[in-house]
Amino acid sequence: MRYTNIETALAGARALLQQKDIEQPRLDAEVLLAHVLGCSRAALYAGAHRRLEPGQLQHYNRLVQKRAQGHPVAYLVGHKEFMGLDFTVTPAVLIPRPDTELLVETAVHLLSKRAGGRPLMVDVGTGSGAIAVSTAHLVPTLRVLAVDISAPALEVAQKNARTHAVDDRVVFLKGSLLEPVMERLNGEPVDIIAANLPYVPSGDIPGLSREVRREPLLALDGGPDGLDLYRQLIPQAQKLIKPGGHLLLEIGPGQGETALNLLNNWQAKLYRDLGGRERLIAAEKR
Numbered sequence: 541m542r543y544t545n546i547e548t549a550l551a552g553a554r555a556l557l558q559q560k561d562i563e564q565p566r567l568d569a570e571v572l573l574a575h576v577l578g579c580s581r582a583a584l585y586a587g588a589h590r591r592l593e594p595g596q597l598q599h600y601n602r603l604v605q606k607r608a609q610g611h612p613v614a615y616l617v618g619h620k621e622f623m624g625l626d627f628t629v630t631p632a633v634l635i636p637r638p639d640t641e642l643l644v645e646t647a648v649h650l651l652s653k654r655a656g657g658r659p660l661m662v663d664v665g666t667g668s669g670a671i672a673v674s675t676a677h678l679v680p681t682l683r684v685l686a687v688d689i690s691a692p693a694l695e696v697a698q699k700n701a702r703t704h705a706v707d708d709r710v711v712f713l714k715g716s717l718l719e720p721v722m723e724r725l726n727g728e729p730v731d732i733i734a735a736n737l738p739y740v741p742s743g744d745i746p747g748l749s750r751e752v753r754r755e756p757l758l759a760l761d762g763g764p765d766g767l768d769l770y771r772q773l774i775p776q777a778q779k780l781i782k783p784g785g786h787l788l789l790e791i792g793p794g795q796g797e798t799a800l801n802l803l804n805n806w807q808a809k810l811y812r813d814l815g816g817r818e819r820l821i822a823a824e825k826r
C-alpha cells in the first residue's frame with residue numbers, strides 16, 4: 541500500500557510553493573511540516589522516512605494550500621520570534637519584524653543610562669505587544685502603558701505579556717494615540733514613548749506583497765506620505781515626556797528628512813537599519 545513519508549510530503553509541498561512563486565519554498569515547506577508534527581526542522585531530516593498519519597497529511601496539505609495562496613507562515617503557525625522571544629500572532633496583528641528590533645535595542649540602551657527608580661514607557665500602536673513585552677522583559681524595573689486602537693490586537697498583546705510574565709508591569713489601554721494615556725497618568729511624566737505606528741503611504745498599499753496585504757490595513761496605512769499619525773502624535777508626546785526623555789519613531793525608507801522636520805523643537809537623530817535603510821528617529825525632549 542502506498543503511503544506518504546516526510547521526504548515525499550516535503551518534496552510535493554516545495555514543488556507547489558515554487559510553482560506559486562513563494563519566495564522561500566523549501567524553508568516554508570519545512571516550517572509548516574515541523575509545526576504539524578510538533579518537532580524541529582532538523583528532526584524532519586533525521587526522520588525523513590517516517591510515515592505521516594492521514595490526519596497529519598491532511599493538516600499539512602491544508603496549510604501548504606493556504607501558503608500557496610499567500611497566507612503568511614507566521615499566521616499559519618500562530619507565532620513569530622522577536623528579540624529572541626516567541627510571540628503569538630493572529631491576523632488581528634502585524635507580524636513583528638526584525639526591523640523593529642532596532643527600536644527596542646535603542647529603548648533598552650536609553651533606559652540603561654537612567655539612574656534608579658521605576659522608569660515609565662508608553663508603546664503606542666502596540667499590536668502583538670512586541671515592543672512593550674520585549675522591552676519590559678529586558679528591563680525588569682520598567683513599567684509600560686501599551687495602547688492600541690484595535691481591541692482584538694490588545695487581546696493578543698495581553699496573551700503575550702502573560703506568556704513572558706510581564707503582565708504585572710504592562711498595562712494595556714484601548715484608544716487612539718496618547719488619549720487613553722493622558723486620561724490615566726494624572727500628570728506623571730513619561731521617560732520614553734515608542735511608536736511603530738502605520739507608516740506606509742496609502743498609495744503604496746496596492747503594490748505591497750500579497751503576504752503583507754493580508755496583514756491588517758489598520759496596521760499599515762499611514763496616509764498620503766505615511767506620516768499622518770506621527771504628525772498627530774508628536775504634539776501629544778511633547779506634553780507627556782519629561783525633559784531629557786525620548787520619543788522613538790519607527791519610519792520607512794525615504795521618510796527620514798520629513799520626520800526630522802516634524803521634530804525641530806527636539807534634539808532628533810536618524811538611525812539606519814543593518815541594510816542601510818532609514819528606520820528610526822530618536823528624539824530627545826529639550
Ligand SMILES: C[S@@+](CC[C@H](N)C(=O)[O-])C[C@H]1O[C@@H](n2cnc3c(N)ncnc32)[C@H](O)[C@@H]1O
Pocket residue numbers: 633634635636637640664665666667668669670671687688689690693715716717736737738739758759760769
Ligand atoms: C505597524 S503596527 C505595529 C505593531 C507593533 N508595535 C509592532 O511593532 O509589531 C501598528 C499598530 O498601530 C495600531 N494603530 C493604528 N492606528 C492607531 C491609533 N490611532 N492609535 C493607536 N493605535 C493605532 C494598529 O492597530 C497596529 O496594531
